[in-house]
Amino acid sequence: MKRFLTKKVIGYFLWGVVLAMVLVIWRFPYESLQEKLEAVASASLGFQFDLTDMSLTIPPGLKFAKCTVRSMDMGNDTLFEATKVRTRFKLLSLLKGDLAFTVRSEAYGGSLSGDFRLAPIHNFQNYRMRVWAQTVRLEGQSGISLLLGRPLEGEISGEIELEGVVGDLVNSAGGGNFKLVNGSCPIDSPYLRAKTLEGLEVSATIELADGNFKINDCQFNGKGFQGTLTGEVRLQPGLSSSVLNLTGRSQLEAELINLPADKSRVAEAFLNRGKPLPFKVRGTVAEPRLVLF
Numbered sequence: 059m060k061r062f063l064t065k066k067v068i069g070y071f072l073w074g075v076v077l078a079m080v081l082v083i084w085r086f087p088y089e090s091l092q093e094k095l096e097a098v099a100s101a102s103l104g105f106q107f108d109l110t111d112m113s114l115t116i117p118p119g120l121k122f123a124k125c126t127v128r129s130m131d132m133g134n135d136t137l138f139e140a141t142k143v144r145t146r147f148k149l150l151s152l153l154k155g156d157l158a159f160t161v162r163s164e165a166y167g168g169s170l171s172g173d174f175r176l177a178p179i180h181n182f183q184n185y186r187m188r189v190w191a192q193t194v195r196l197e198g199q200s201g202i203s204l205l206l207g208r209p210l211e212g213e214i215s216g217e218i219e220l221e222g223v224v225g226d227l228v229n230s231a232g233g234g235n236f237k238l239v240n241g242s243c244p245i246d247s248p249y250l251r252a253k254t255l256e257g258l259e260v261s262a263t264i265e266l267a268d269g270n271f272k273i274n275d276c277q278f279n280g281k282g283f284q285g286t287l288t289g290e291v292r293l294q295p296g297l298s299s300s301v302l303n304l305t306g307r308s309q310l311e312a313e314l315i316n317l318p319a320d321k322s323r324v325a326e327a328f329l330n331r332g333k334p335l336p337f338k339v340r341g342t343v344a345e346p347r348l349v350l351f
Contacts, residue, residue, distance in 0.1 A: 092109055092112050092120075094182065095107075095109065096108065096109055105127050105128060105129060105137065106127070106128040106129070107125065107126070107127055107128075108125070108126040108128065109122045109124075109125055109143070110122055110123045110124040110125070110126070111123035111124070115144065115146075117146060118146070118147050118149065119144060119145045119146035119147055119159065120144075120145045121143070121144050121145075122143040122144075122145075123141065123142070123143075124139060124140070124141050124143065125139065125140045125141075125143045125163065126138075126139050127139070138165070139165070140163040140164065140165040140170050141163065141164050141165070142163055142164050143161060143162075143163040144161070144162050144163070145159045145160065145161050146159060146160050147159045148160075151175065152179070155177070155178050155179050155180075156175055156176065156177040156178065156179055157174075157175070157176040157177070157179045157182070158173075158174065158175040158176075159173075159174055160172070160173050160174075161173075161174065165191070165194050166194050166195045166196070167193065167194070167195045168191060168192050168193035168194035168195060168213070168215075169191070169192045169193075169194075170189070170190075170191050170192075170194060171189070171190055171191075171192075172187055172188060172189040172190070173187065173188045174186070174187045175187070176224075182224055183223065183224055184221070184222070184223060184224065185220075185221065185222065185223075185224055186219075186220070186221040187219070187220055187221070188217065188218070188219045189217065189218055190216065190217035190218075191214060191215055191216060191217070191236075192215050193213045193214075193215055194213065194214050194215070195212075195213050196210050196211055196212050196213070196214060196241075197211045197212075208243065208244050208344070209243075209244060210241065210242075210243050211240075211241055211242045211243070212238045212239060212240050212241025212242065212258060213238070213239050213240055213241075214236060214237070214238050215236065215237050216234060216235050216236030216237055217234050217235065217236075218232060218233070218234030218235075218236075218264070219232045219233060219234055220232035220266065227293075228269045228293050228294075228295070229268070229269060230266060231266060231267050232265075232266050233263070233264055233265040233266060234263070234264055235261070235262065235263045235264065236260075236261070236262060236264070237259075237260070237261040238258065238259065238260040238261075239259050240257075240258075240259075241255075241257075241258035241259065241260065241280075242254055242255060242256050242257075242258055243255050243258055245348075247348040248316065249315065249316060249317055249321075249348060249350055250310075250314055250315065250316055250348075251313065251314055251315070251316045252282075252314050255280050255281075255283070256280060256281040257279075257280040257281040258278065258279075258280040259278065259279050259280065260276065260277070260278045261276070261277055261278075262274065262275060262276035262277070262287075263275050263276075266293075269292065269293050270290045270291070270292060270293070271290065271291040271292075271293055271300070272289075272290050272291075273287060273288055273289055273290070273291070273304065274288060275288070276288060276306075282310060282311040282313070282314050283308055283309065283310045283311070283314060284308065284309055285306055285307050285308030285309060285334055286306055286307055286308075286334075287304055287305070287306035287339075288304070288305060288306070289302070289303050289304030289305050289306075289339070290303050290304075291303070291304075291343070297343060298342065298343050298344035299342055299343070299344065300342060300343050301341075301342055302339050302340055302341055302342060302343065302346055302347075303340065304338065304339040304340075305336075305337075305338050305339075306336075306337050306338075306339070307334035307335065307336050307337070308334055308335055308337060309329070309334045309335070310329075310335065312329065317350070321350060325350070335350065336350075337349060337350050
């Protein structure tokens with residue numbers, strides 16, 4: 059008899075959980091959720107997010123034809139687009155009063171995915187997210203060029219985790235890693251003959267804290283050069299205006315170097331001993347300044 063009652067109690071409990079989930083799904087304000095998601099994403103990350111053609115999916119979630127990211131301070135230009143965006147809600151989190159969901163989408167020949175948590179559900183104040191990209195192509199993306207202040211090509215993969223208060227990206231905390239392959243990037247330096255870095259490959263781990271974007275263990279190589287880079291980027295509301303404070307070492311082929319006589323002798327002394335050239339990067343993201351020695 060006792061065993062029968064135990065099974066009955068468990069059955070009622072499971073039935074109650076299922077009923078609660080059904081009620082949450084049925085009564086959830088999906089249409090207003092789209093507006094909230096757009097508003098929270100825009101406030102959290104400092105860009106304008108637009109979601110297109112929302113529909114409900116089973117298992118419980120939402121589907122959008124497209125997610126467009128626009129600038130808020132550069133003429134509302136499109137910076138990035140993801141298509142076939144699908145979200146799936148985590149039901150237990152809904153019952154606890156948080157909005158948690160996963161996102162899967164396609165973007166520029168690759169994929170873009172993420173896990174998100176917003177709390178509390180009635181008035182989003184805090185966020186936590188983990189986003190990862192796989193072979194997203196940067197070629198022809200005028201938005202990325204606009205954001206960085208210079209065109210960048212290649213395929214990027216990696217992941218980043220962030221958490222903080224909605225509307226305060228600069229003071230968010232987190233970190234991650236990324237890798238760029240088959241890249242190219244214009245460079246304007248009186249010390250280099252090359253005007254574009256070709257065959258660029260970059261890998262790095264990154265950390266965000268106290269308004270600083272810290273670059274750790276960055277390694278790069280390309281046609282005629284290789285090296286390492288560390289340092290910080292002091293974030294500004296506009297990414298292209300963020301201040302660079304980076305230090306690195308690089309080995310270059312002699313034909314890439316264009317130095318005055320005094321610096322040329324010093325560079326030759328480094329290179330003849332097989333030692334990398336020390337350098338610094340100052341200025342801003344849009345206007346970096348290379349300083350040797």
